[in-house]
Amino acid sequence: MRLSRWALIVVVLLVAAVVGVAYGTLRLTPLEVLHGALGTGSATQVVVVRQLRLPRVLLAALVGAGLGASGAALQGATRNGLAEPYLLGVSGGAAVGAVIAVALHAPAAVVPLAGLVGALAAVALSLVVARASGGQGDARVVLMAGVVVGAFANAAIMVALAGVDANAVRGALWWMMGSAADATWGQVRALAVYVAIGVGALLALARAIDLLALGEDAAAGMGVDVARVTLAVYVAGALLAAGTVAAAGLVGFVGLLVPHLARMAGARTHRSIIGAAALGGAALTVLADLVARVAHPPAELPLGAVTAILGVPFFLSRLRRLT
Amino acid sequence: MFFASHTGRVAIALSWSALALLGACRTDAPRAAGAHDDFGDAIASAPTPPHRIVSLNPTTTELLYAIGAGDRLVGRTTWDLYPSQVRDVPDLGPGLRPNVEAVIATRPDLVILYASDDNRDAARRLRAAGIRTVAYRVDRIVDFARVTQALGALTGDTVAARVTVDTVQRTLARVRAATATLQHPAAFWILWENPLLAVGGGSFLNELLTAAGARNVYDSLPGPSPAVSFEDLVRRDPDVVLASPESRRHMLADPRWQALRAVRDGRVLVFDTTIVNGPSARVGASAVSLARLLHPGSI
Numbered sequence: 234m235r236l237s238r239w240a241l242i243v244v245v246l247l248v249a250a251v252v253g254v255a256y257g258t259l260r261l262t263p264l265e266v267l268h269g270a271l272g273t274g275s276a277t278q279v280v281v282v283r284q285l286r287l288p289r290v291l292l293a294a295l296v297g298a299g300l301g302a303s304g305a306a307l308q309g310a311t312r313n314g315l316a317e318p319y320l321l322g323v324s325g326g327a328a329v330g331a332v333i334a335v336a337l338h339a340p341a342a343v344v345p346l347a348g349l350v351g352a353l354a355a356v357a358l359s360l361v362v363a364r365a366s367g368g369q370g371d372a373r374v375v376l377m378a379g380v381v382v383g384a385f386a387n388a389a390i391m392v393a394l395a396g397v398d399a400n401a402v403r404g405a406l407w408w409m410m411g412s413a414a415d416a417t418w419g420q421v422r423a424l425a426v427y428v429a430i431g432v433g434a435l436l437a438l439a440r441a442i443d444l445l446a447l448g449e450d451a452a453a454g455m456g457v458d459v460a461r462v463t464l465a466v467y468v469a470g471a472l473l474a475a476g477t478v479a480a481a482g483l484v485g486f487v488g489l490l491v492p493h494l495a496r497m498a499g500a501r502t503h504r505s506i507i508g509a510a511a512l513g514g515a516a517l518t519v520l521a522d523l524v525a526r527v528a529h530p531p532a533e534l535p536l537g538a539v540t541a542i543l544g545v546p547f548f549l550s551r552l553r554r555l556t
Numbered sequence: 557m558f559f560a561s562h563t564g565r566v567a568i569a570l571s572w573s574a575l576a577l578l579g580a581c582r583t584d585a586p587r588a589a590g591a592h593d594d595f596g597d598a599i600a601s602a603p604t605p606p607h608r609i610v611s612l613n614p615t616t617t618e619l620l621y622a623i624g625a626g627d628r629l630v631g632r633t634t635w636d637l638y639p640s641q642v643r644d645v646p647d648l649g650p651g652l653r654p655n656v657e658a659v660i661a662t663r664p665d666l667v668i669l670y671a672s673d674d675n676r677d678a679a680r681r682l683r684a685a686g687i688r689t690v691a692y693r694v695d696r697i698v699d700f701a702r703v704t705q706a707l708g709a710l711t712g713d714t715v716a717a718r719v720t721v722d723t724v725q726r727t728l729a730r731v732r733a734a735t736a737t738l739q740h741p742a743a744f745w746i747l748w749e750n751p752l753l754a755v756g757g758g759s760f761l762n763e764l765l766t767a768a769g770a771r772n773v774y775d776s777l778p779g780p781s782p783a784v785s786f787e788d789l790v791r792r793d794p795d796v797v798l799a800s801p802e803s804r805r806h807m808l809a810d811p812r813w814q815a816l817r818a819v820r821d822g823r824v825l826v827f828d829t830t831i832v833n834g835p836s837a838r839v840g841a842s843a844v845s846l847a848r849l850l851h852p853g854s855i
Contacts, residue, residue, distance in 0.1 A: 258787035280815035281790060400748045400781075407751045407783075414786070415750050417812070531777070531788035533751070 301514020304488025326355020411537025427476025486544020615834030727840030735769025
């Protein structure tokens with residue numbers, strides 16, 4: 234990918250971040266935002282900018298980066314342009330793990346780990362389902378297995394929520410629709426660790442994913458341990474899904490959309506596709522979160538609803554090309 | 557079609573509240589026969605007062621105890637926790653989309669539902685099973701008065717119902733008089749933290765706030781518990797926050813809540829969490845406790 238394209242993505246991300254911090258339901262002038270950020274404004278301005286908007290924009294960016302990179306690697310490793318954590322049921326599995334942890338009153342730090350267990354279980358389950366049907370090489374079968382696992386995850390969450398009081402159900406549904414509204418610096422720090430490890434691992438696997446994309450036999454012929462690389466990609470993808478789900482719930486279609494945009498921008502090797510999808514996913518999610526915040530005052534829209542409205546038409550156009 | 561049934565319901569609500577208001581100067585004929593419930597359905601007449609009552613709404617359950625009919629209850633919802641004797645009544649599960657078979661199994665001669673559209677189907681099925689079923693919406697203080705009197709007519713004790721309503725309304729009038737001339741602070745009443753839910757204009761808690769001498773910053777939102785964004789709350793800049801003990805603890809520990817002037821100034825008041833379920837016979841006492849919280853020494 235040309236340097237100018239990289240520069241463009243970085244500029245879009247920076248502009249999205251600045252707009253995200255500067256703009257919100259509470260109208261602040263650019264000068265007030267600056268004072269808030271520097272800690273020299275009024276107490277309200279300082280808290281709104283430093284404790285509400287900055288962590289929120291950073292959390293949305295990290296969620297988008299994790300989902301974008303995860304989607305790019307999963308699409309490459311499965312040779313399936315429709316693969317992404319949400320559609321493969323990985324995010325749903327993470328949500329089940331997280332809901333169970335919350336229902337058992339586990340400490341907050343354990344929730345992403347429970348999500349990781351759920352995400353890995355979902356990966357294993359969809360691979361087993363696909364293998365049992367004899368179609369693990371068929372992109373459509375893997376995808377369908379993922380959709381089934383996702384539906385099962387939703388059902389499991391509904392069972393876990395039976396008998397919980399109405400406001401708690403409303404809270405859980407809200408979380409399942411995805412939202413960065415509750416962002417804290419602690420969450421930003423925790424997710425940064427997950428994203429750094431997950432995206433770092435995927436970048437390290439990028440060369441092997443390039444070879445996998447040629448086909449399993451071709452990759453094996455060039456000395457790639459296909460099973461190990463595929464597993465490593467799934468584990469890293471599950472790690473990213475678990476981290477993002479614990480931080481912001483289920484945010485779909487970012488992992489589908491941005492890898493395609495990265496390829497359209499000229500990214501060819503998986504090192505650049507994953508890198509560009511991470512940056513592009515961050516920009517897209519920050520902008521989607523801004524829409525979620527200001528589109529329907531005084532309420533907020535769920536972030537996952539905004540990304541789905543963007544992503545579903547794109548998914549349908551891709552589906553036509555695939556079949 | 558929608559319009560017809562909607563205006564019909566409004567007319568019924570208006571006539572009921574008119575009855576409640578005019579109650580003092582009207583001789584009391586039994587209203588159960590020929591009357592309608594809040595679904596607009598005619599209430600079947602019965603030769604004798606009911607002896608096995610299922611109440612699937614915490615507020616009507618409380619009202620039945622208040623008018624002395626609590627010992628006839630044979631079923632309640634999971635959320636009916638007041639008064640304490642109610643825990644001995646069998647728990648039949650949720651009050652919305654109830655388990656109709658579990659209700660029928662208690663062999664009730666009267667079932668009282670919450671008049672939400674979710675419950676229309678249950679009402680139809682229970683009536684089809686030959687069980688006298690009524691549905692009431694008890695969301696506002698005016699609902700309290702008319703539903704209490706309707707329950708009195710159904711259970712055959714209109715005098716107890718009238719005494720309950722009059723006692724509550726006298727207390728409410730006393731609270732309103734005590735706070736009328738005081739300055740009404742702008743208040744935010746938090747119901748849930750994530751998503752952030754506020755008491756809205758459609759809740760009896762909004763009416764309680766007004767009676768107790770405060771102005772709800774979200775009284776223009778029609779729902780009972782609308783979701784609001786944190787920045788919008790900061791923009792509305794309430795003078796005082798009403799929170800449960802748990803919410804208050806979270807607020808004081810979370811640096812984000814320092815964006816609110818009321819939190820920085822230490823104006824986070826803990827309300828009595830047992831009053832939020834619905835406008836029951838305790839609504840007068842709730843107004844007193846809220847007025848004491850907002851305006852110490854006023855009443």
